[in-house]
Amino acid sequence: MLKVYNTMSRKKEDFHPLEKGKVSIYCCGVTPYNDPHIGNARPFVTWDAIRRYFAKKGYEVKYIQNFTDVDDKIIAAAKREDVTWREISDRYIEAYFKVMDDLNIHHADLYPRVSETMEDIISMIQTLVNKGFAYVLGNGDVFYDVTKDEHYGKLSGRKLDDNEAGARIEIDGRKHHPMDFALWKSAKPDEPFWPSPWGKGRPGWHIECSAMSLKYLGEKFDFHGGGADLIFPHHENEIAQSQAAIGDENSFAQYWLHNGFITIDHEKMSKSAGNFFTVKEILEKYSGEVVRFFLLQTHYRSPLDFSEDRIKEAQTAYSRLATSKDYLFDLIKKMDSGDVGFGGMGSTAITVSKAGGLAEMAERLLTLFYDAMDDDFNTSLAISHMFELSKEINIYYNEIMNSGVSGINQISESDAKIIYRVRDVYMEMAGIIGIFEKAVKAVDENAEFKLIDDLMEIIIANRQAAREAKNWAIADDIRDKLKAAGIILEDTAQGVRWKRA
RNA sequence: GGCGAUAUAGCCAAGUGGUAAGGCCGAGGUCUGCAAAACCUCUAUCCCCAGUUCGAUUCUGGGUGUCGCCUCCA
Numbered sequence: 144m145l146k147v148y149n150t151m152s153r154k155k156e157d158f159h160p161l162e163k164g165k166v167s168i169y170c171c172g173v174t175p176y177n178d179p180h181i182g183n184a185r186p187f188v189t190w191d192a193i194r195r196y197f198a199k200k201g202y203e204v205k206y207i208q209n210f211t212d213v214d215d216k217i218i219a220a221a222k223r224e225d226v227t228w229r230e231i232s233d234r235y236i237e238a239y240f241k242v243m244d245d246l247n248i249h250h251a252d253l254y255p256r257v258s259e260t261m262e263d264i265i266s267m268i269q270t271l272v273n274k275g276f277a278y279v280l281g282n283g284d285v286f287y288d289v290t291k292d293e294h295y296g297k298l299s300g301r302k303l304d305d306n307e308a309g310a311r312i313e314i315d316g317r318k319h320h321p322m323d324f325a326l327w328k329s330a331k332p333d334e335p336f337w338p339s340p341w342g343k344g345r346p347g348w349h350i351e352c353s354a355m356s357l358k359y360l361g362e363k364f365d366f367h368g369g370g371a372d373l374i375f376p377h378h379e380n381e382i383a384q385s386q387a388a389i390g391d392e393n394s395f396a397q398y399w400l401h402n403g404f405i406t407i408d409h410e411k412m413s414k415s416a417g418n419f420f421t422v423k424e425i426l427e428k429y430s431g432e433v434v435r436f437f438l439l440q441t442h443y444r445s446p447l448d449f450s451e452d453r454i455k456e457a458q459t460a461y462s463r464l465a466t467s468k469d470y471l472f473d474l475i476k477k478m479d480s481g482d483v484g485f486g487g488m489g490s491t492a493i494t495v496s497k498a499g500g501l502a503e504m505a506e507r508l509l510t511l512f513y514d515a516m517d518d519d520f521n522t523s524l525a526i527s528h529m530f531e532l533s534k535e536i537n538i539y540y541n542e543i544m545n546s547g548v549s550g551i552n553q554i555s556e557s558d559a560k561i562i563y564r565v566r567d568v569y570m571e572m573a574g575i576i577g578i579f580e581k582a583v584k585a586v587d588e589n590a591e592f593k594l595i596d597d598l599m600e601i602i603i604a605n606r607q608a609a610r611e612a613k614n615w616a617i618a619d620d621i622r623d624k625l626k627a628a629g630i631i632l633e634d635t636a637q638g639v640r641w642k643r644a
Numbered sequence: 645g646g647c648g649a650u651a652u653a654g655c656c657a658a659g660u661g662g663u664a665a666g667g668c669c670g671a672g673g674u675c676u677g678c679a680a681a682a683c684c685u686c687u688a689u690c691c692c693c694a695g696u697u698c699g700a701u702u703c704u705g706g707g708u709g710u711c712g713c714c715u716c717c718a
Contacts, residue, residue: 153648171718179718186718216716300647301714348716370718375647377717403649404712413717440667441657446650446711456656456668463667466681515658524658527666537682545675615677622679633681640681 150399169356171369172208175235176216180419182405189443191248208251242422245431257351264354276387283329283342289322299375349380367396403446439522467533470540498561505568544637
């Protein structure tokens with residue numbers, strides 16, 4: 144049974160989908176006004192792993208993620224650069240996709256934008272006004288009236304009176320209650336605007352997510368997610384306005400999931416504080432898969448400190464897993480190309496299966512992997528099971544490579560089947576974590592990679608000749624130069640392996 | 645001030661009422677022309693105090709530390 148931690152109840156709950164076999168997810172997206180930073184990446188990587196997991200379990204997943212493309216910060220950026228707000232939002236939406244693609248993040252089923260959802264937003268505000276949950280000021284501003292909402296504060300656990308004490312914001316005297324929030328803002332000069340029953344203006348923050356999720360997922364859907372800082376006020380307000388508009392306090396999202404923050408030197412990273420790393424700059428030194436792996440090595444709700452040391456560590460750990468993957472594919476490549484002489488029926492009978500234990504281990508670890516994911520998507524624990532399988536694969540690989548006089552010629556047919564199965568298990572785990580996709584694809588589908596593959600064979604063969612002549616200077620020189628070029632050679636008792644750094 | 649998290653080895657990080665996964669780093673070893681990779685061995689009693697219990701790191705209460713939200717923020 145899948146359990147998820149629901150912020151609403153502050154505990155883990157059994158997950159029951161609203162509709163059998165289907166999962167609907169709304170994840171708060173970004174306001175596209177600058178390059179996404181590593182903190183932005185966390186929720187999207189998290190949700191990507193979650194939806195991959197649901198898909199793997201056979202659910203039909205519907206995943207919606209918005210772009211808040213009408214916003215103060217976008218307008219401000221546009222003014223700074225003397226371009227239109229749309230240029231800014233288009234530019235950074237593009238930047239968003241570029242970076243997320245590098246992180247192997249599957250695209251959402253839909254990326255609604257505020258600017259394209261205006262009618263729905265306006266009609267929702269109208270409903271709230273009609274029902275008496277919102278009031279219109281003389282200048283055309285519309286506010287949500289929190290005092291009309293007896294359930295207000297149920298997600299964040301806040302009471303209306305508690306919030307005033309330490310609030311450092313200047314209270315807008317036109318509001319009926321300090322916690323009232325804007326649904327519609329009348330346009331100031333030089334600002335983009337849309338016509339509405341209350342005059343020219345644009346939506347306030349919060350209402351867009353309500354309108355979009357209801358439009359595309361209906362009055363009830365399974366998950367709503369985002370960063371922990373969105374709990375209040377953003378999600379609180381979404382709940383308030385949505386449930387008020389629908390008239391059902393059990394409507395809207397059923398499970399609220401919030402990821403923890405990324406910190407830099409244990410301080411919260413934030414754009415305003417200036418202590419942030421964009422994903423782009425991290426990707427200059429580390430692959431998207433490593434960044435992704437780094438994020439998933441910690442449970443999504445825990446805080447996560449980012450630093451050069453941490454990401455380096457993740458890269459080393461990732462390489463370890465990748466080595467086992469390479470071992471498996473190496474074995475299979477040899478088997479498929481006929482380098483492996485199968486023992487045939489006669490010799491199979493006298494060959495003790497070396498892979499038997501591995502097969503058992505793989506199945507057990509796969510089960511544990513799923514158990515971990517079932518426990519509130521514990522990718523950290525799930526990955527640890529992958530490491531255990533990795534070790535078993537390495538042991539088997541070394542054993543089989545060291546067993547024959549001429550390398551691997553000891554694989555019985557039954558063991559071969561096991562190797563394929565272990566490959567599938569290992570790649571299934573990797574597929575949920577979302578790693579080993581670029582490299583695998585590259586070899587299969589990329590002609591240039593095939594070429595490099597062939598070239599490497601030539602280089603290695605020549606270097607081997609030098610080694611046989613004990614010309615270590617040339618052999619080492621070739622290895623050093625390849626390393627400088629980004630290719631690592633490993634001389635083993637069973638032959639030479641190469642991989643990209 | 646209100647609300648909410650969290651405290652596990654040198655570092656990172658899971659987890660359980662019955663003496664603690666995994667990763668990184670470090671030490672020694674196997675293999676090896678060297679290097680690398682891989683493998684083997686070694687490295688914790690879980691912030692403090694009190695309580696519940698046969699037994700708590702795991703539950704309860706208190707304390708302390710750290711972090712976050714209450715203002716745009718993933």
